[in-house]
Structures are given as structure tokens and as C-alpha cells.
Amino acid sequence: MELTADSQHSSPTHTLLHISDTHFVEDDALLHGSVDSDSHLAQMFEQLKDSAITPDALIFTGDLADAGQPQAYQRLRALVEPVCEHYDAELIWVMGNHDSRPEFRRGLWSQDPGTEAAQAPVDYVREVNGLRIIALDSTVPGHHHGEITDEQYVWLQEVLEKPAEHGSLLALHHPPIPSPLDLLELVELRNQSRLEDALAGSDVRGVLAGHLHYSTTSTLPAGIPVSVASATCYTQDLRVQKWHARGQNGGQGCNLVEVYPDRVVHTVVPMAVHPTVYEMTPEMLQSFIDKSRQAAAAAEHTDHAGV
Numbered sequence: 617m618e619l620t621a622d623s624q625h626s627s628p629t630h631t632l633l634h635i636s637d638t639h640f641v642e643d644d645a646l647l648h649g650s651v652d653s654d655s656h657l658a659q660m661f662e663q664l665k666d667s668a669i670t671p672d673a674l675i676f677t678g679d680l681a682d683a684g685q686p687q688a689y690q691r692l693r694a695l696v697e698p699v700c701e702h703y704d705a706e707l708i709w710v711m712g713n714h715d716s717r718p719e720f721r722r723g724l725w726s727q728d729p730g731t732e733a734a735q736a737p738v739d740y741v742r743e744v745n746g747l748r749i750i751a752l753d754s755t756v757p758g759h760h761h762g763e764i765t766d767e768q769y770v771w772l773q774e775v776l777e778k779p780a781e782h783g784s785l786l787a788l789h790h791p792p793i794p795s796p797l798d799l800l801e802l803v804e805l806r807n808q809s810r811l812e813d814a815l816a817g818s819d820v821r822g823v824l825a826g827h828l829h830y831s832t833t834s835t836l837p838a839g840i841p842v843s844v845a846s847a848t849c850y851t852q853d854l855r856v857q858k859w860h861a862r863g864q865n866g867g868q869g870c871n872l873v874e875v876y877p878d879r880v881v882h883t884v885v886p887m888a889v890h891p892t893v894y895e896m897t898p899e900m901l902q903s904f905i906d907k908s909r910q911a912a913a914a915a916e917h918t919d920h921a922g923v
Contacts (some may be wrong), residue, residue: 625876629782630747631670633705634871634882635660636677636789636826637847639714640688647682651865653849654691660848660870660887661699669872669885671705673744677826677845678712678755678789681719689723711738711753712789712826713760713803739771746781747875750820752788754805762790762805762827769814779819782875786815791825791844793834796854799861800828812836822880824873830854831869831884843882845871 640653647653674696681688700707709724711717718734721727728734737753752772754762764772776784790805792812805811815823816838823840829847836842851867869886896904 628874628876628881630672630744630873630875632744632785632873632875633664633669633671633674634677634787634824634843634845634873635674635848636845636870637679637712637829637849638676638692639679639682639847639849640685640692641682642685642687644687644691647849648863651850653682654695656848656868656887657692658695660868661695663887663889664885671703672747673706673708673742673749674700674703675708675710675749675785675787675824675873677710677787677824679714679826679847680709680712680724681716682714682849684714684716684719686719686723689719693724706742706744706749708742708749708751708787709738710751710787710789710826711755713755713762715755717753717755717757737765737768739768741775743780748775748780748782748784748819750775750784750786752786754788754790760803762788762803763807764805764811769810772814776815776818776820783819783821785822785824785873785875785880786820787824789825789827791827791832791834791842792823792836793832793842793844795828795832797828797852797856797861798859803827812838815840821875822873822882824871828852829863830867831871833882841880841882843871843873845869846884848887 638653638657639647641647644654680692739753740751742749754764756763792805792808820840823842825844828844829852831846832844834842846869848868850863850865853862853864856862869884872883872885874881
């Protein structure tokens with residue numbers, strides 16, 4: 617049964633899944649002794665399988681492996697690629713501070729470049745039906761904070777010189793926003809104002825990021841929205857005292873990103889399964905729609921009759 621309902625908005629031109637901080641570990645061992653990173657991601661895909669969500673691309677914003685282990689990238693790729701094949705979706709990997717550039721290239725792209733090339737930032741562009749996704753490597757090898765080099769800014773400027781048909785989304789690991797957790801000031805993206813200036817006036821319609829292990833949103837001074845996806849491994853508990861941090865095995869999820877001609881909508885999709893309160897069939901929904909239309913028509917008729 618196909619429902620017929622009026623809407624103020626057309627269908628989105630693009631549907632994306634924004635996933636972050638999978639933190640796969642070596643030999644499928646438990647992360648921090650209690651978190652099964654592999655099972656969490658597999659569970660998320662299983663929950664999405666029977667939904668109406670059909671993504672055009674899956675975007676992973678960093679910390680794919682917990683310590684850059686080759687086996688971790690191999691297992692991650694083996695799990696994710698069949699999902700992308702099922703949806704016929706583009707797959708976009710972004711570097712995180714826990715990742716290793718050489719192992720990233722070997723494990724996820726089957727590349728084995730020379731030593732110097734393997735250590736270069738992983739910056740690239742993917743076109744998804746006219747929507748440009750820019751993957752920008754904000755990592756600093758051996759450190760947890762983020763930086764973008766002069767050479768990367770030159771590259772980014774060259775990419776943005778020509779607008780894309782449906783605009784661009786910038787995907788990087790370190791979000792250019794503040795955090796309520798004091799500890800994260802030590803590992804944030806440095807010189808954020810420079811990135812803000814680089815994006816101002818461009819066709820970038822949104823910034824996708826991870827790193828924080830909780831979902832949050834913000835806006836750059838130029839009006840560009842920033843959306844941070846929660847982690848699929850473990851999350852940060854924000855209910856802590858000053859200069860404290862507490863990881864928790866809960867609150868995981870991903871973000872659904874729907875691109876419309878005039879806006880981009882970011883929606884948190886939690887992984888937790890909760891008791892059902894109610895459920896409506898298509899027939900029930902159509903009946904509800906029909907009754908609403910009849911009531912609206914009757915009200916309009918009454919208004920006209922009273923004129």
C-alpha cells in the first residue's frame with residue numbers, strides 16, 4: 617500500500633549515513649574490557665536493515681581502528697563493504713587520531729605506497745550524484761589533537777573554487793566547535809578560525825565530524841552547520857564534574873543526513889532497542905490522513921459559509 621500525503625517539502629536529493637568512532641581493536645578483543653566494537657557496528661546495521669533508510673553513501677568520520685592495527689581495518693572493511701553493496705552506496709572513510717595512515721591505506725584501500733606517500737594526509741573528494749563529499753585529514757601522527765596544514769588549505773581552496781551541483785559536505789574527524797567537557801580542549805582542532813575562514817563563502821552546506829563520542833550540533837560564524845555523530849563503540853557521559861571524563865557503554869548511534877535543495881537535515885539514530893509504545897500500519901496511517909483532510913475541508917467550508 618502506498619500512502620498519499622501532502623507535504624511542504626519534496627523528497628531529499630541525497631540520503632547519507634554518518635557513522636563515527638568505531639574503534640575496532642586487534643583480534644576482536646574487547647575495548648576497555650567491556651565494549652565489543654565489532655558487534656556494536658554489526659548490530660547497528662542489522663537494526664537499519666528493515667527500515668526505510670536507504671543511504672546513497674556511508675561516511676565514517678575517523679577513529680576507525682583503536683590503535684591502527686591491520687587486523688582491525690580488515691575486519692571493519694569486511695563488515696562494511698557488503699552493507700554498501702546492499703544499498704549500492706558510496707563508502708567514504710575519514711582518518712581519525714587513533715588511525716594509522718599507512719595501515720588505513722593498506723587495510724581499507726588495498727594500497728601500499730612508498731613510505732613517504734603512505735604518511736601523507738588522507739585528503740580526497742567523492743561525488744555522490746552531484747553532491748561533493750570532501751574528506752579532510754585533520755590528524756597529527758602521534759598526537760590526539762587536530763591540525764590542518766598550509767598545504768591542505770591550498771588543496772581545499774582549489775577543490776572549492778568550482779561549486780558542485782548540489783553543494784559540498786566537509787567530513788573530518790576533529791569538529792571545529794567547543795565542548796562542555798574540559799578535557800577535550802586538550803585534543804581539539806587547533807586554529808579553528810582558519811578553517812571557518814576557508815569555508816566562508818564556499819558551497820559547503822555542512823561539516824560532518826566525530827571524535828567527541830557524543831552527538832552534538834553547532835554553527836560556524838558563516839552559518840554553516842556542524843554535526844557530530846556519536847560513536848558506535850562507547851560514548852562520553854556528559855554528567856561529570858569539571859576535569860573529569862567517563863566513558864560509558866551506552867548512547868551509541870549514527871546520524872541520518874538528508875540533503876534537500878534548500879537545507880540539510882541531521883537526525884540522530886540511536887542504537888538502543890526500547891519497548892514499543894504503539895505502532896501504526898499503513899492502513900491506519902492512511903485513515904488518519906483521510907480524516908485529517910476531511911476535518912480541514914469541513915473547517916474551510918464553515919469559514920467560507922460564515923463570510
